[in-house]
Amino acid sequence: MRELLVIGIGAGDPDQVTVQAIKAMNRADTFFVIGKGDEKQSLVDLRTGILAEHVRGEYTVVDITDPPRDRTPDDYEGVVEDWHERRAAKFEAEFASEPGVGAILVWGDPSLYDSTLRIVERVLARGNVSFDYSVIPGITSVQSLAAQHRMVLNRIGEPIHITTGRRLADGLPDGVDNAVVMLDAHCTFTQVTEDDAEIWWGAYLGTPDEVLISGRLREVEDRIVTERAELRTRHGWIMDTYLIRR
Template structure:
């Protein structure tokens, strides 16, 4: 059989988010690839090590590697991301190419590999470079699931769709026809720039982790509180992962 790569969704920071399927996939892996560069990646790498220590029953060959840093000064956002992904693709190509022909490599992917994560796109680039491998994806708990579970609320209202977007997109205004909007990757605190009338927010940071933070209420009442809490948490921990649900009420 050709070398295989398995992407295991690990949830939002709580090792207990790992599914039984994920545990079994980790047990079968011959090598684990772990990104480590930067404060945020170091914290996420520590969670990955905890997962291995908790669930792996035998020694595991672990290869830690430093991810390149995306050039955020590039005025063309998409071009900057494409160039960054090309650098990561070259790293993956070298690591996967060094695997034995019948080995299984694993990547522990934050959240779920299919939702606002670029690993699958990057691995498509690796295949385009002529590196042969099969691929399996083990789904994980998403930030959306962790957030709504933490607040014990449904994601959607009856019979209505949910829009999933980014802070970058939300800066252009409320999505047309939207009832409930989940916002991810919002380093610009775009919620504070919206017309808050009639909007309710459920905001969470480090959801599922020991340092979990939750704030909810009418956006007009809590936007400043969330912004201050976010800035304080980022300064204290050196990194932050947050997600929020906005809903018209």
């Protein structure tokens, strides 16, 4: 492979794929798609649907099975480090076997809570394959959340804090009134102590399965917990993002 394109494709809506991303996809000969098992096949189907809608020429799709990892580790950073190394080995093997221009389609934007660029740099650092790569930005779930709720993420002059459920468990930082939370598998918003907090929550943003709930946190938190559990059971996976505001 002589060149790799890391392409942000938005939160799931094919119409949110940028013109730059479409041009990049039409330059690619091979698309590397990371699969996460049968229960998340719909994620792969969304990617292939985006290709079918926007790519006009011939191309090859290479499926890469994502290595498993412990989701509740005692040593979180160590487990992720090992997972990245095993991912890099798989990418390296596929990159070496495919000629021409390759591409990886990244949910949202590659800059926000995504490991793809770290894996690509790790592959290059191993020194067994060499290629140039470019990054094409995409619409994030954060942007999609704000658009679907028809809201601004911050009030006038206030900062926005983007964090994870793991970090929110420590509480909202002092001076932070607007926190966007991603990667929260445990409904950590229920641990927020401010009784006057508000929440804007969205799952499967940009897809036909999208669900939105908003309101006073104490009034809607139980509904979100129940809805989230039912959705995860129904689909086998869930991706959700939310804004908490003091």
